[in-house]
Amino acid sequence: MKQLLPFKVGYETYALPLIEVQEVVENQIVHPFPGAPAIIAGAIAFHGRIVPVVNLSLLLDFPVGKIGPRLIVLINKRGPVALGVDQVRTVINLEINQTNQMQNRIERNYIDDVINWDGEMISLFALDQLQNELQSLCEQRGN
Amino acid sequence: MSKRVLIVDDALFMRTMLRDIFTTAGWQVIAEAETGEQAITAYHEQQPDLVTMDLVMPEMGGIEALQAILRDAPDAAIVVCSALGQKSLILDAINSGAKDFIVKPFQSAQVLEVVERVISES
Amino acid sequence: MEIDKFRDMFLAEAAEHLESMVDILMQLDLDPQDQDGIDALFREAHSIKGMAATMEHAETTKLSHHLENRLDICRKLGRISGVEIDWLLEATDLFKLLLDDIRNNHEERCVASFIATSPKETGTSTTLDSPQRKDPLSSEGEGLLVQLQLKATVAAPGPRFLVLLKTLSKFGTIIESTPSTDELLQGNVPDQLFVRLLSDTPQEQIKQQLLRYSELQEITFPGKINKPVKSLSKSPADKTVRISTELLDHFINLTGELITNRYQLQNALKEKNWQELDDGVGQLKRLVKNLHHQVLKVRMVSLEGLTGRLSRTVHDLSRSLAKEIQLKVEGAEIELDRAIVEELTDPLVHMVRNAVDHGIESRGTVSIKAWRERDQILIQVADDGRGIDPEKIRQKALDKGFLNPSQAQTIRDYDLFQLLCRPGFSTAQEVSQTSGRGVGMDVVKTAVEHIGGILLIDSAPGEGARITLKVPLSLAIIRVLIVECNGAKMAMPISRVIQTAEIAPEEVQSSGKQLMINYHDERLPLISLRKILKYSKNVALDPIPLVITEVLGRKIGLVVDQLVGQQEVYVQRLPAPFDQIRGCSGGTILGDGQIIFLLDLQSLFERRRG
Numbered sequence: 077m078k079q080l081l082p083f084k085v086g087y088e089t090y091a092l093p094l095i096e097v098q099e100v101v102e103n104q105i106v107h108p109f110p111g112a113p114a115i116i117a118g119a120i121a122f123h124g125r126i127v128p129v130v131n132l133s134l135l136l137d138f139p140v141g142k143i144g145p146r147l148i149v150l151i152n153k154r155g156p157v158a159l160g161v162d163q164v165r166t167v168i169n170l171e172i173n174q175t176n177q178m179q180n181r182i183e184r185n186y187i188d189d190v191i192n193w194d195g196e197m198i199s200l201f202a203l204d205q206l207q208n209e210l211q212s213l214c215e216q217r218g219n
Numbered sequence: 220m221s222k223r224v225l226i227v228d229d230a231l232f233m234r235t236m237l238r239d240i241f242t243t244a245g246w247q248v249i250a251e252a253e254t255g256e257q258a259i260t261a262y263h264e265q266q267p268d269l270v271t272m273d274l275v276m277p278e279m280g281g282i283e284a285l286q287a288i289l290r291d292a293p294d295a296a297i298v299v300c301s302a303l304g305q306k307s308l309i310l311d312a313i314n315s316g317a318k319d320f321i322v323k324p325f326q327s328a329q330v331l332e333v334v335e336r337v338i339s340e341s
Numbered sequence: 342m343e344i345d346k347f348r349d350m351f352l353a354e355a356a357e358h359l360e361s362m363v364d365i366l367m368q369l370d371l372d373p374q375d376q377d378g379i380d381a382l383f384r385e386a387h388s389i390k391g392m393a394a395t396m397e398h399a400e401t402t403k404l405s406h407h408l409e410n411r412l413d414i415c416r417k418l419g420r421i422s423g424v425e426i427d428w429l430l431e432a433t434d435l436f437k438l439l440l441d442d443i444r445n446n447h448e449e450r451c452v453a454s455f456i457a458t459s460p461k462e463t464g465t466s467t468t469l470d471s472p473q474r475k476d477p478l479s480s481e482g483e484g485l486l487v488q489l490q491l492k493a494t495v496a497a498p499g500p501r502f503l504v505l506l507k508t509l510s511k512f513g514t515i516i517e518s519t520p521s522t523d524e525l526l527q528g529n530v531p532d533q534l535f536v537r538l539l540s541d542t543p544q545e546q547i548k549q550q551l552l553r554y555s556e557l558q559e560i561t562f563p564g565k566i567n568k569p570v571k572s573l574s575k576s577p578a579d580k581t582v583r584i585s586t587e588l589l590d591h592f593i594n595l596t597g598e599l600i601t602n603r604y605q606l607q608n609a610l611k612e613k614n615w616q617e618l619d620d621g622v623g624q625l626k627r628l629v630k631n632l633h634h635q636v637l638k639v640r641m642v643s644l645e646g647l648t649g650r651l652s653r654t655v656h657d658l659s660r661s662l663a664k665e666i667q668l669k670v671e672g673a674e675i676e677l678d679r680a681i682v683e684e685l686t687d688p689l690v691h692m693v694r695n696a697v698d699h700g701i702e703s704r705g706t707v708s709i710k711a712w713r714e715r716d717q718i719l720i721q722v723a724d725d726g727r728g729i730d731p732e733k734i735r736q737k738a739l740d741k742g743f744l745n746p747s748q749a750q751t752i753r754d755y756d757l758f759q760l761l762c763r764p765g766f767s768t769a770q771e772v773s774q775t776s777g778r779g780v781g782m783d784v785v786k787t788a789v790e791h792i793g794g795i796l797l798i799d800s801a802p803g804e805g806a807r808i809t810l811k812v813p814l815s816l817a818i819i820r821v822l823i824v825e826c827n828g829a830k831m832a833m834p835i836s837r838v839i840q841t842a843e844i845a846p847e848e849v850q851s852s853g854k855q856l857m858i859n860y861h862d863e864r865l866p867l868i869s870l871r872k873i874l875k876y877s878k879n880v881a882l883d884p885i886p887l888v889i890t891e892v893l894g895r896k897i898g899l900v901v902d903q904l905v906g907q908q909e910v911y912v913q914r915l916p917a918p919f920d921q922i923r924g925c926s927g928g929t930i931l932g933d934g935q936i937i938f939l940l941d942l943q944s945l946f947e948r949r950r951g
Contacts, residue, residue, distance in 0.1 A: 306497050310499060
């Protein structure tokens with residue numbers, strides 16, 4: 077069994093393995109980050125650390141509104157980052173046999189897999205792809 | 220002013236013997252404790268100049284009690300008491316911050332030499 | 342993971358030993374009969390060998406073993422030759438390459454051919470047979486040697502020795518002991534304890550203390566008593582930090598006070614005594630601030646770790662150029678944030694190189710001086726060579742199109758010298774013939790500015806040249822100027838700010854497309870921070886808030902929306918990969934939770950230009 081945290085961006089529902097999520101924070105002030113690439117909406121102060129916030133709507137080419145009141149803070153070995161999403165839903169418990177219903181990997185960006193959850197299609201968000209994208213964007217902004 | 224000592228040992232016989240040695244030498248035994256927990260409480264309440272701590276006691280052992288006391292009072296002068304066969308325990312105790320040790324069976328002169336030395340150094 | 346951990350430790354420590362070796366070699370170069378130095382050198386080689394063998398790095402082991410053998414011969418001869426010193430310096434270079442191999446998971450390069458180049462004059466024995474194991478506690482070496490023997494009747498000799506070792510450690514630092522604490526803890530029961538102690542306490546006083554142990558049969562102090570020598574290995578390791586016992590005591594005292602504070606707060610809470618609670622919190626604030634301040638001190642290292650490398654540079658270069666050049670160092674004890682020292686290493690080597698190569702013709706002195714001015718450190722590299730002729734730079738700037746004729750007429754010497762730091766202004770060849778300086782100065786300047794410092798050049802023909810670096814004391818806590826731009830507050834290190842000003846819109850003049858102002862008889866271009874950060878234009882301001890600063894060797898007036906004020910802040914690095922973004926060198930969280938980013942103007946401009 078796997079626990080997933082579903083969230084909405086635009087009209088699409090994505091999910092992340094709960095194990096990757098450090099915390100979901102609400103109503104944080106996102107401070108502007110001069111010089112950062114456009115998909116970085118700014119940064120929040122998270123337990124005394126400065127954590128950059130990624131505007132997922134912009135990244136995923138949805139119409140960009142304001143960043144939702146909830147941010148998903150991920151802490152992994154590459155360093156902390158927060159995802160600005162439109163909506164965060166309650167955790168779902170996924171049986172292993174419900175995954176991998178997709179034989180062919182979708183061409184669409186940032187999706188690892190699609191899960192059929194009671195008739196609803198939930199895309200498993202490709203975190204690695206995001207990390208690589210951030211890495212290369214920041215490198216471009218570097219040298 | 221006489222020095223104030225806290226005696227920690229689960230055996231009444233050992234406590235009596237130590238009390239005797241200390242009082243004869245002009246020390247003031249301000250408390251006796253039978254367990255590690257009692258020792259920690261007594262230390263906080265009485266703030267003795269020195270503690271003699273038996274290493275092998277039921278429930279909380281001497282090393283654990285010693286570490287607990289040193290956590291809050293890093294300068295506490297604690298002398299551990301142990302039987303001859305427990306050298307590795309003594310080593311652990313010293314490594315944990317015990318100032319010195321006494322090996323049972325005690326001799327009065329030996330006990331006093333150790334505690335006076337520890338007091339003079341602290 | 343475990344192996345990686347040990348490898349990092351090995352690499353850090355081996356690098357430290359190598360630095361020490363270079364330091365000692367430089368000292369021996371001046372005094373080739375210094376016994377302590379030769380002994381210390383032997384010990385360094387011995388240490389490297391021990392570590393390398395444990396880690397099973399065969400070539401590194403082979404080379405250190407060979408060095409140990411040669412140094413053993415030097416020890417017996419009581420001197421070391423100049424040829425040997427040069428060869429050993431080369432050996433340290435090879436060691437560094439070996440460490441690189443190990444760091445990069447490459448196979449270690451072969452050392453046999455290098456070993457074959459060992460000078461012949463020192464001795465004939467260069468075979469690789471095992472040297473006699475040296476008594477780890479010979480009577481030579483620094484510190485006081487203490488030998489203790491217990492009575493045969495002592496009940497628990499192991500624990501007793503452990504207590505004695507602890508007692509001795511109260512007198513100073515135990516450099517080594519046989520058996521060691523660990524060996525004792527493992528249950529080794531020796532018949533004697535040898536301790537080498539570095540202490541300021543007189544021997545007699547130590548003896549008096551030891552006499553209080555009736556368990557001791559014998560207390561002896563074999564060998565001569567050396568004056569405590571300053572430890573030779575002083576360079577910072579990569580990951581480990583040495584901390585003075587004094588500082589450690591501070592921590593312990595603070596911890597004690599914090600515990601008291603905790604009880605005070607608990608009590609106040611229990612009794613609902615708000616006044617007391619308020620006092621307690623105030624006290625806590627003070628303690629935490631103090632603790633923070635002290636913790637940051639741990640990051641401070643002296644410049645001494647650097648001087649070995651610099652004297653090596655002078656030594657090697659002057660030998661290869663057949664010049665007679667002395668290095669004078671003043672103020673090496675000045676302490677700086679280790680990150681700054683690391684950043685400054687290459688620039689300083691570069692500057693010293695320049696001074697030896699181009700500044701001084703055949704003989705002279707390069708002096709390095711460091712001192713502190715409030716919360717800044719100044720490091721000056723000076724030579725007594727031929728100096729820089731401003732006229733030659735002026736001519737060259739004209740030729741290269743860096744200045745137009747009218748600028749060339751009015752430019753001040755200060756700004757003229759700054760041109761030397763412009764990328765592409767000079768190449769090594771031209772510089773040697775013309776101005777006598779300038780190789781890679783753009784690189785040096787960039788490095789200095791990246792840590793929030795500035796570089797000043799000062800020279801006159803025939804009077805040598807002085808290059809001064811002004812850098813902040815610490816990268817972690819710095820004083821910043823906070824400004825507002827496009828509704829957001831941002832900061833820049835105060836060390837980068839020449840002055841703040843507010844000017845009336847009438848004072849702005851235009852020169853083509855560029856807006857300019859007159860500032861202390863200088864014409865400065867006005868540049869808008871909004872424009873650099875690609876924000877929309879602001880409404881016209883009156884007065885116009887300005888930050889006078891220097892970017893890429895030019896003084897500019899940076900237009901901001903508002904000057905907010907100065908503050909001391911704790912700067913965090915940004916998490917990866919965001920730390921690579923140019924233009925922003927970190928951020929800080931203010932007391933109210935507001936995040937302020939630290940602007941790196943230098944790289945913002947570079948980005949804009951590039």
